[in-house]
Amino acid sequence: MSVERNFIAPVRVADRPKRRLRFAERDSLFWRRAWGGLWAAGAFLASASAMGTPTGFGASQDVMLMVLAATAAMGLFSMLLAIVFTWLRLPLPRLFAGGAATLLSGSIAALKVSGAGWTGSVVIAAAYTACGMAAGMLLSALHAVSARRCDDGAGTPAAFKAAAISAALLLLLPAAVRMSEDIGEAMAGEAADYALAPPPSGQGGYQAFTYGSGSDRREEFAEGAMLVSRTADASSLLPSWSPLKSLYWGFEPARLPLNGTAWLPDGEEPVPLVLLVHGNHLAEQDSDKGYAYLGEMLTSRGYAAVSVDENFLNYSVWSDIPEDDMLLRSWLLLRHLEQLAEWAEQPDNPFYGRIDLSRTALIGHSRGGQAAAMAADASRWFGSGVDGVSIRAVAALAPTDTITDGERAQLSGVSYLVLQGGRDADLTDFYGERQYNRTAIEPDSDAFKAAVYIPEANHSRFNSDWGTMDNSLPGGLLLSQKGLLSGEEQRAAASYFISAFMDAVFRSDAEARDRIRNPGDSLPGFRSPGYSIQYEDGSYRMLQDFEKAGDPPSLPAAEAAPGLSAAVEPVPSRSGGGQDSLAGVFSWAAGSGEDYYRIRLEEPPVIQPAGGITFSAANRSMDLCDADGSACQPQEITATVRLTDADGQFSQAAVGPISPPEAPRYLRMSWLAEGWSKGKYKAAAASVLHSYRMPLKLFAMLNPSLDTDGLVSVEIRFRSAGSGPGKLMLDNIGLYGPDFSKSSISPPG
Known part of the structure; x- marks a missing residue:
């Protein structure tokens, strides 16, 4: 031929x-x-x-x-x-x-x-x-x-x-080559999921077991269940249920199963109870298994933990998620608490006398994070919570914050922790910050709240079984993996903050609160992702929170430097909306000297020696670049706090440079962002606030003549590091008292 x-x-x-x-x-x-x-x-x-x-x-x-x-x-x-x-x-x-x-x-x-x-x-x-x-x-x-x-x-x-x-x-298959690089990136720093968490607090062993309906499609909740739970009638909340769902799952809305995996520490004394709940993922994949690393870590530290199965409410190839699924997710959490409370009263039950329902915490991921907050505010939707159960803490991993029946959770008397990844390609906005802002901390209470922003974390890696990508294949192959924390690193960070949060809430552990505010080098061998952390507790006394729109002084005794452009604006989200909070925004032109925002104290505040000054700040100089469309390099902002007494004595201390945030790169090819999911990934840098705390003893050490009992003004002074233009967002300027913790002036990261 x-x-x-x-x-x-x-x-x-x-x-x-x-x-x-x-x-x-x-x-x-x-x-x-x-x-x-x-x-x-x-x-x-x-x-x-x-x-x-x-x-x-x-x-x-x-x-x-x-x-x-x-x-x-x-x-x-x-x-x-x-x-x-x-x-x-x-x-x-x-x-x-x-x-x-x-x-x-x-x-x-x-x-x-x-x-x-x-x-x-x-x-x-x-x-x-x-x-x-x-x-x-x-x-x-x-x-x-x-x-x-x-x-x-x-x-x-x-x-x-x-x-x-x-x-x-x-x-x-060039994509396969890139996939292999992703796998190598995900395996970087290979270690046990919670090996980098703080060491256990001397607890002994534990037992792990499951409870379920006894006839579930999953063996561990059927024949393998140690305890057979009752079913929950959700027919009023779930009027439509696909026949395919009934065929696949084997039950109807009138008898939803209560399935869970429990970890119970050895011993005889009652311990705090922690429920963990997943979010929306593919229903055919068992999302509840992905938090075993948290369950094992918590029980090793002396807490009872239960990972709740709500997979049948998730998205499927065969059917969409139910309407009002947030109500269902939170409602099911309450039914689990009812079942556990019932078992805790039965002498032959492993939970008998072992769980202290007056010390209950909820942890949720994604939609589960919102469901946890809603369950803690159950009376808003369901009239009441569960008798005998006191939810004292809620922790959320990259939560949603959707309006449900015209309402959002308003937490009060509950400690709240939220973790959010800056490379979250599923929820690109920091929705958990909105819940943080709506969480009320009563003066002099033991409750506190913290919002932790981890720039190089994504959405899926908080769950060990959700894979490395925030989008399903094949589109997930186009997400950039460069620089992301590996799954092990991200789950180690979650273990670190959640363990500290639980110890701070249930053990009044002073060191634990400080671990949340200042992680620093607490994770040896773990590359620092430059956290931004907001924090507030019951010892705080706000001098200015800017919640009234208009001129930032807004207090009769507050003033800004002449020539400084000042306004009160909503704290922006990445997508351009607001974060349910207002802040003071100050901008200045190139060549300006040191500007300031000063609050005069008509009466000297009563501050204990362990107390100090606190404020939150974020560098928004990138906005100035966006204003005229020209290329520019935002500069760091140097900031100091000056305290002045009635005799004119003053002392000032620097808080370190406030760096401008970097816009995340979600996709391998940046030009794809323009049309992807209606511009979802065409994201600006997030203006995330960080809380600074400066103890009075530091100012007294720098100037022993300063009368810290007779202060007449608190002044925050700032300028661009390179004498260029700048823009600074300030919020929550106040005083903090002795909150059973150490004081620190560490900058982010």
Whole structure:
């Protein structure tokens, strides 16, 4: 056979009328083999899509079925398009061209479903299709060389085939190479999930067991359950329930199961109870298992922990999440508490006398974080909570904050902790900060609240079973993984803050509060992500919180430096909305000297020696760059606090430079952000406040003549480090008293 005939079979003019419908006439052996490269690209795309949309039958079955479906679609549409190309008399290898068009269309559809815009979808799909075409052609060419060498008695066909396949994969699957880099990034600093958490507090062993309905589709909640729980009638909250859900789960809304995995420390004394609840993920994946690292860490420190199963409320390929699912999620938490309270009174039950329901905490991730806050404010939606249960603490990992029945949770008398990742590609806004701002801390109470922003954390890695990506495959492959904390690092950070939070709430541990405010080097071997942390407790006395819009002084005795531009504005979110709080915003031009905001104290405040001055601040100089569209480099802001007494004596101390935040890079290719999910990833840098605390003893040490009992003004002074223009956001300027903790002036990170 000639090279010409092997590559493109010529067509004689006399044969054209009778061969017009023979759509494969131009697809020689070379092009038919090259079509295999297109099939491989389609199979890879189908496999990734199957892993991103599990059906519940198992990953291997999902992949097999999706690849079979893709193969059938590739074959059918290749032939149909080849027929069209034949009628159009296009001088192409028509089956191969039809396969390329099919792969291109399928790739565009997969990217659009993932959230990409039209431009990004077309460009990436075209590049991917070109790789498939090149890989197929290379594979076919190498196969031809191999066959020729075999016919000539030289070489080994197997070796040439291996080389051909390897070369083809290099062209065909560049995304697989990037995926391997992601896996390597995720495995960086490989360690046990909670190995970097503070050491346990001397507790002994523990027992782990499950409770459930006794007839669940999951064995651990069926025959494997130690305790059989009652069911919960949610028919009034869940009027619509797909028959497919009943078929898959095996129950109706009138008898939702109460399933949980419990960790109970050894001993005889009652211990605080902590419930953990997941958020929305694929229902076919068991999200509740992903918090075993927290359950084991908590029980090792002397707390009883339960990870609650609410997977049947999650999204599925077969059905969407229920309406008003936030009500259902929080309502189910209350039903679990009722069941646990009942067991705690039964002498033969492992919970009998072992859980102290007056010391209960809720931990939730994503929608579970909002559900936890709603359950702690149950009377707002359900009229009352659970008798005998006192929820004293709520911790949220990257929570949502949606309006439910026209309301949002308003916590009072409850300590609150929220952790948020700055690279969260699911919830790009810091919604938990809004709940933080709505959480009321009564004066002189033991309650406190803290909001921790971790710039290099994402959404999924708080759960050990949610994978490394915040978007499902194949779109998740386009998320940037560079610089992200590994799953182990992120879960170590969660363990660190949650353990400190529980110890601070239930043990009044002074060191634990300080670990939250100032993590510093508390995590040896853990790369510092530059936390921004807000904190407030019952010892605080606010001098200025800027909650009245208008001129920032707003206090009769407050004033700003002349020429300083000042206003009260909402604390912005990344998407442009507000964070349910107002702050003072001060801006100045290049070349300005040191500016200030001063509060005069009409009566000297009563501050104990352990107390001091506190305020929150964020560098918003990036706004000045955005204002005129010019390229600029925001500068650090140097800030000091000056205290003055009635005799004119003053003392001042620096809080360290306040750095401008960096805008996160969510996608591998920044140009994709414009059209992705309606601009969801076209994100500005988040203006996240950080709380500074400066003890009075520091000022007294710097100037022993300062009368700290007779202060007449508190002044915050600031300027750009490079004498350029600047913009500073200030909030929650006040005094703090002895809150059973150490004082610190550490800057973020």
